Amino acid sequence: MDKKDIIQGLQALLGEDRVQTAPEIIRKASTDYIGFRQYERFDGQDWVPKAACVVQPRNTAEVSQALAFLNKHGLSTVPRTGGSSVTQSIEPEEGGVILDGQEMNGVLSLNEQDMMVTVRCGTPLEYLENYLNRHGYTGGHFPQSLPLAHVGGLIATRSIGQFSTLYGGIEDLLVGLEAVLADGEVIRIKNSPRRSVGPDLRHLFIGSEGMLGFITEATLKIFPYTPETRWMNSWAIQGMDQGLALIREVMTTGYRPAVVRLHDAEEVQKMFGDAVPGGSSVLLFLAEGPAPITAAIGQGIREIAGRYPVQDLGSRPVESWLQTRNDVCYRMDEPVYHKQGMVADTCEISAPWSAIGEIYGAVIERLPREMPNLVFIGGHSSHSYVQGTNIYFTFSFLVDKGVESARPDYMKVITVMMEETLKRGGSIAHHHGSGKYRTRWMPEEHGSSYPLLRKLKSSLDPRGILNRGVLLTD
């Protein structure tokens, strides 16, 4: 089917105004914020495959109609909503179609009795959080992409927020959903606090990155909004090992602060400069909830911290972080790093306590050795569990061999992180999703369970139209 027929077919179904073909609209809808793509864009290069059109359905019925058409003709389709991807997950195939749920937005209902809110897939997270705050609630979900991300994409990428130690990831917050399968069939998973009726079908869509269906509606948990009772404190500590041991003790003892962060000395230099003793890592804690609980958590963490060689930095570093934590979103379209000839980005992995320190150490040791153009490598733990934690690596390198070298050099950095993580039994993506740039490591990531993913795909999307290139190798 050629491009003209695709566009005409979709326009006949949904109306001309629902099918956008302007190159600028297609380019914007295909924009991914992975580091090398940002560099390429600022360097005047556009090497992203060009979709034939962007389809903007207004409701579930239109999504269903569009997908039935696309499936019938076997057309490559990339679902998207907010467009904050940093993993190439929303880059289309050449001549494919982008199915954009941005216009399906808004709160459908707020159920204060059952503590749930139901929203459409294109609802911006920041709008939702502000809406809930006005009603005295919070959604408890604060990814760094909060100013950009929409609900559908957050579910599809298995997102997590900065307050996850208390509220959990999106998988803990999602109550029920509506989705459209590749052939246009609409399915609903009802809202229930818990069920014992077989596998939890919500998880077919949480983290599916749009390859098993298009999420159109979601019901999410809500919580009382109590910023006035927060407890915050920070400490400097020598070495990541000591810091990891401290946060492990906090988690395994049973405390549940909302924020548990440990930044390594390299990141600390960037965040605080000489304000913190040289070579120190910094721990940031924030507890949220009823005052007696936050006070008790604060006291417990203080007691644990007192057993380590820490320096109390007070609450200001946490407050400062809280105030500026999402600022990066406002600079995504500015050539902050390109003007210095650099690619800068992040990559997150996770592992049990027994392995996480080794993974961190191996990456930090190996990268400077193998990348002579490396400018910065650091990392932090930002999401902790009883069993382990994540490391969010931050890195930058000089593009010293021309713009064509940005991508291969970027993948060299990622390869080191993936290899060192897999070698020690960790997981290669903690919360950004696999996207298309990590797909090649998926067989090793999933091991003997990987065929299940293929079986699911062939059952739910037998023609393989949805988001080719994510999660599944060819």
Added chain:
Amino acid sequence: MGVVKIAVCFKAVPDFDRVVEADWENFSLAGDLGYVQRILGCFDESALETALRLGSAWAEEGKTVETAALTAAPLPSPLVKTLFAAGFDRVADLSGLLRGGPEFRPRQTAALLGAWLTSWGFDLILAGRQAGWADSGLVPLLLGETLGIPVITEAETLAPCPGGIEVRRLNGTRREELRASLPLLITLGNSPVAALRAVTLGARMAVSQRQAEKPEPEAFPGLGLSEEFPGPPRFIRETRSKTCRFLPGGEDLPQSLAEAGALLGLKPGEKP
């Protein structure tokens, strides 16, 4: 001109984007902003990078070039390594010499920088047009006056030319190109050279043992460095909130004026 000496005067300033709202409410120079990193302002970054590029251009012409970066404000240690790794031959930290710091003391700061520059010898001095926050950009002008050399402001690009330097600058709303001979002081404005170059970890490792020069006060007699600084001016931060009240006139005028006086913080009897 066998050897060209280029110096850059710069200042690392607190990153005020990271100051929490509660501290803005009671802001003063004495406040503890210890949790806030110090960063380079964009104009100072332009000056530092421009110096390195000019140095390279003169070196390509066969000249010997020496570069120095100096500051009278606290210098973050990571920045010292960055400056050496970027290519500066000398980094001088004069912050320990001005008791009470350089803020709101442009004349003393200029005198100190001038003394160091005179002892080193210089051909070209670059500076940002303004280092940041309450800085009014006076230091470069006073430094030029102290040293008795011409000052060109608001430069955008610089390039070597026979006998000196070619400057493209903003003059009000129009651009102009000048040719000037050295010695000279130039402040960088909205330059397309917007950032100091990034340096690799390897380059930083190679200079890890190098330290900034920290001269003793005795090196600069007659500058009054030991004098006490009376302290910075009191800060008032404008808030976005405004209070509007209508005060009745006529018979109620005296009462209204008294109320207005109280609102404005006047003493009883003092007319608003």
